[in-house]
Amino acid sequence: MTDIWLGLFSGIAFGFVIQRIGATDAHRMARSHLMLDADIPRFMVLTVALSAVGLFGLQSVGVGRTLPLPTSIVATGLAAVIFGIGWGLTGYCPGTTWAAAGEGRMDAVFALLGGLAGTALFAQLHETLIPILYDPTNVGQITLTDLFGNYAAAVSVLAVGFGLCTWGIGKLWGSGERSVALGRGSDSGTSSGNAGKSG
Amino acid sequence: MEHKNKQRNPYWKWVPAAFALSGIIVFIFATYGPPASSSGFVSLLKGFFDWGAPEYAAAKAHYKAIPGPGSWLFAFVLGMAIGGFIAGRTSKEIPVRDMPPIWQKRFGNSRAKRYAATFFGGFLILFGSRLAGGCTLGLFISGSTQLAISGLYFGVVIFAVAMLTARLIFGKIAEKEEIQ
Numbered sequence: 001m002t003d004i005w006l007g008l009f010s011g012i013a014f015g016f017v018i019q020r021i022g023a024t025d026a027h028r029m030a031r032s033h034l035m036l037d038a039d040i041p042r043f044m045v046l047t048v049a050l051s052a053v054g055l056f057g058l059q060s061v062g063v064g065r066t067l068p069l070p071t072s073i074v075a076t077g078l079a080a081v082i083f084g085i086g087w088g089l090t091g092y093c094p095g096t097t098w099a100a101a102g103e104g105r106m107d108a109v110f111a112l113l114g115g116l117a118g119t120a121l122f123a124q125l126h127e128t129l130i131p132i133l134y135d136p137t138n139v140g141q142i143t144l145t146d147l148f149g150n151y152a153a154a155v156s157v158l159a160v161g162f163g164l165c166t167w168g169i170g171k172l173w174g175s176g177e178r179s180v181a182l183g184r185g186s187d188s189g190t191s192s193g194n195a196g197k198s199g
Numbered sequence: 200m201e202h203k204n205k206q207r208n209p210y211w212k213w214v215p216a217a218f219a220l221s222g223i224i225v226f227i228f229a230t231y232g233p234p235a236s237s238s239g240f241v242s243l244l245k246g247f248f249d250w251g252a253p254e255y256a257a258a259k260a261h262y263k264a265i266p267g268p269g270s271w272l273f274a275f276v277l278g279m280a281i282g283g284f285i286a287g288r289t290s291k292e293i294p295v296r297d298m299p300p301i302w303q304k305r306f307g308n309s310r311a312k313r314y315a316a317t318f319f320g321g322f323l324i325l326f327g328s329r330l331a332g333g334c335t336l337g338l339f340i341s342g343s344t345q346l347a348i349s350g351l352y353f354g355v356v357i358f359a360v361a362m363l364t365a366r367l368i369f370g371k372i373a374e375k376e377e378i379q
Binding site: 034080083097104108114121122126134 | 213214232234240241260261276278280284302313314315323328333334337339340345348352353356358361363366367368
């Protein structure tokens with residue numbers, strides 16, 4: 001029972017934050033994918049870097065349960081391609097469909113229903129597909145710690161690497177206002193006048 | 200002049216938002232374990248089959264592996280919907296729309312077309328998630344937080360493919376018009 005209350009509480013907090021950053025807005029997600037708005041990708045990457053450091057702290061005092069998923073070169077890669085097509089098309093991922101549906105976005109309700117259909121089909125095919133796609137190239141629950149030999153070193157590599165990614169995303173993607181300036185950049189004489197209209 | 204027509208950005212800034220979300224994620228690791236959201240879909244369906252076709256639910260490996268709706272996993276996704284509802288009701292500035300404007304510019308105002316597309320897209324993201332064993336949260340964020348290679352690998356590929364897909368679908372529109 002405690003688990004249910006903890007899950008509910010965690011979900012409410014999680015759903016609230018992702019709505020406030022705009023991850024439940026498929027329009028903003030599309031702009032992120034088009035490299036017009038850097039905030040969501042760098043938010044995600046920074047979240048991972050901070051969580052990894054936080055989890056390291058928990059683990060060092062013996063708290064928390066971990067379960068890294070195995071890597072299957074074929075299945076994980078193929079699944080990511082299928083997932084990426086759906087994410088790019090709709091702007092929703094499994095978690096955001098729940099929050100966006102709760103927010104009242106009808107297209108997310110349909111994404112959620114489609115998700116239930118996709119889950120049902122995969123569950124039906126599990127016994128057939130897992131031995132063909134997943135098992136042959138399953139290399140096990142490998143982590144960066146296996147590569148670097150030491151948990152503290154591996155966390156530092158991830159945190160620094162992802163930190164650099166947030167900086168790189170900020171450089172490569174335009175931020176909201178900057179994309180306007182860049183879009184009008186070729187016609188610099190009128191750019192400031194036009195920028196006002198575009199809002 | 201420069202402030203007259205400028206829209207105020209209604210969203211939280213990304214750095215404080217990342218601190219807030221990672222605090223929640225660390226809390227989840229401490230009180231439950233790796234957070235996941237695509238498993239909530241399995242959990243809900245398992246509840247449905249346990250009620251309507253108990254032999255089927257008991258025979259399938261995918262439903263055997265995940266607990267039914269009376270679990271953390273389903274409570275979490277239900278909580279996400281409640282959190283989204285509360286957040287939507289308490290923000291006057293973040294627009295809640297049934298269709299993204301960029302979609303309307305590209306495909307017109309047909310709701311049926313948008314809903315069919317999100318149904319199909321939702322199908323793909325969950326089929327992919329269940330094949331990999333997790334989604335953006337359950338595999339990329341949770342996995343990478345635990346330094347799992349699976350999470351990093353999945354994360355790089357989903358971003359690359361989603362960016363390519365969005366470019367193929369919306370790229371021309373975004374170039375032609377100012378999409379805000």
